[in-house]
Amino acid sequence: MSPPTRPQRVAGLRSRASRRMERKHAEQALRDMQTNLAHVARITTLGELTASITHEVNQPLGAVLTNAEACLRWLDRATPDLDAVRRSVEWIIDDGKRASEVIRRxxxxxxxxxxxxxxxxxxxxxxxxxxLVQRELASHRVSLRMELAPALPLILGDRVQLQQVMINLVMNGIEAMQSVTDRLRELVIRSRRDETRRLLVSVTDGGVGIAKEDAERLFDAFFTTKPSGMGMGLSICRSIVEGHGGRLSVSGNEGPGATFQFTLPVTLFAA
Ligand SMILES: Nc1ncnc2c1ncn2[C@@H]1O[C@H](COP(=O)(O)OP(=O)(O)O)[C@@H](O)[C@H]1O
Ligand SMILES: [Mg+2]
Known part of the structure; x- marks a missing residue:
C-alpha cells in the first residue's frame, strides 16, 4: 500500500478550491435573493398604483377607439373628408404614444x-x-405642497428603490387622509440638509395620525390597520433606507396627522 500523504494533500487542495467555489455560489445566491426581494418590493409598490395605471392607459385607449370610429365615418362619406381623417389619425398617434409612455414607466x-x-x-x-402619483392625489382631493431645498448635495442611491420609498410614504399619507372631511387634505414633501452631513426627506400628512402603541409596529412586515392593506409598505421603505445607510422614522405632528422622515448620507463627491 502506498502512503496516504499524496492523495490527502490533493484532497485538501481540492477542498480548499471547492470551499472557494461554495463561497462564490453562496455570494451569488445572496445577490440573486436580494434581486428577487427587490423585485417583489417593486411589484408590491406598483400594486399601490394599479388604479392610476389602469386609468392612465385606459383613457388614451378609449380616445384611440373614438377617433378610429370617427375616421371610418369621415371615409364613408360620399366625398371622404381626408383632412378630418388626417387630424383624427394624428390624435390616434398622440394617444398611442401616451399609452405606451405609461407602460414604459x-x-x-x-x-x-x-x-x-x-x-x-x-x-x-x-x-x-x-x-407618478399625480392622479392618486387628484382623485383623493389631496393637495400637494413641496418645500424642496435647492442645490442639495448628491447622494449615492438606487433611483427606483428611492422612488419606491417615496411612493409608499405618499400613498400612506393619502390613505391616512381619506376619512378627513372637515379640513384641507394636504400633503407636504420637504427636503433639506441637516446639521450633519445628511439629507432629510419628509412626508407630512394631516390624516388620522398614529397611536403611540403602534409607532414601532408600523414598520413590521404585515402590520396593517387597513381592511385591504398588505402591511409591506413601511417594512420595504425601512429596509431600502437602511440599505442606503439612512434611517426612517415617524413622529406625530403638532396638529393632526403624521410625519415620516428619512435621512440619507451625503456622498463625498458631493456637487
Ligand atoms: N401616514 C400615516 N398615517 C397614519 N397611519 C399610517 C400612515 N402610514 C402608515 N400608517 C399605518 O401603518 C400601517 C402599515 O403601513 P404599510 O406598511 O404601508 O402597510 P399598508 O399601507 O398596506 O397598511 C398602516 O396600515 C397604518 O396603520
Ligand atoms: Mg402602505
Missing part, C-alpha cells in the same frame, strides 16, 4: 434589475414620484 419600475447606486439629486426622485 411602469415597466421601468417593475423590471427585475440588480440594485444600482448612482449619484442622485433627491429632489429629482421626489419630482419623478410626484408625476
Amino acid at each position: 411602469v415597466r421601468a419600475l417593475a423590471k427585475k434589475t440588480e440594485i444600482e447606486k448612482v449619484p442622485l439629486d433627491v429632489n429629482d426622485v421626489v419630482r419623478e414620484v410626484v408625476a
Whole structure:
C-alpha cells in the first residue's frame, strides 16, 4: 500500500478550491435573493398604483377607439373628408404614444434589475414620484405642497428603490387622509440638509395620525390597520433606507396627522 500523504494533500487542495467555489455560489445566491426581494418590493409598490395605471392607459385607449370610429365615418362619406381623417389619425398617434409612455414607466419600475447606486439629486426622485402619483392625489382631493431645498448635495442611491420609498410614504399619507372631511387634505414633501452631513426627506400628512402603541409596529412586515392593506409598505421603505445607510422614522405632528422622515448620507463627491 502506498502512503496516504499524496492523495490527502490533493484532497485538501481540492477542498480548499471547492470551499472557494461554495463561497462564490453562496455570494451569488445572496445577490440573486436580494434581486428577487427587490423585485417583489417593486411589484408590491406598483400594486399601490394599479388604479392610476389602469386609468392612465385606459383613457388614451378609449380616445384611440373614438377617433378610429370617427375616421371610418369621415371615409364613408360620399366625398371622404381626408383632412378630418388626417387630424383624427394624428390624435390616434398622440394617444398611442401616451399609452405606451405609461407602460414604459411602469415597466421601468417593475423590471427585475440588480440594485444600482448612482449619484442622485433627491429632489429629482421626489419630482419623478410626484408625476407618478399625480392622479392618486387628484382623485383623493389631496393637495400637494413641496418645500424642496435647492442645490442639495448628491447622494449615492438606487433611483427606483428611492422612488419606491417615496411612493409608499405618499400613498400612506393619502390613505391616512381619506376619512378627513372637515379640513384641507394636504400633503407636504420637504427636503433639506441637516446639521450633519445628511439629507432629510419628509412626508407630512394631516390624516388620522398614529397611536403611540403602534409607532414601532408600523414598520413590521404585515402590520396593517387597513381592511385591504398588505402591511409591506413601511417594512420595504425601512429596509431600502437602511440599505442606503439612512434611517426612517415617524413622529406625530403638532396638529393632526403624521410625519415620516428619512435621512440619507451625503456622498463625498458631493456637487
Ligand atoms: N401616514 C400615516 N398615517 C397614519 N397611519 C399610517 C400612515 N402610514 C402608515 N400608517 C399605518 O401603518 C400601517 C402599515 O403601513 P404599510 O406598511 O404601508 O402597510 P399598508 O399601507 O398596506 O397598511 C398602516 O396600515 C397604518 O396603520
Ligand atoms: Mg402602505
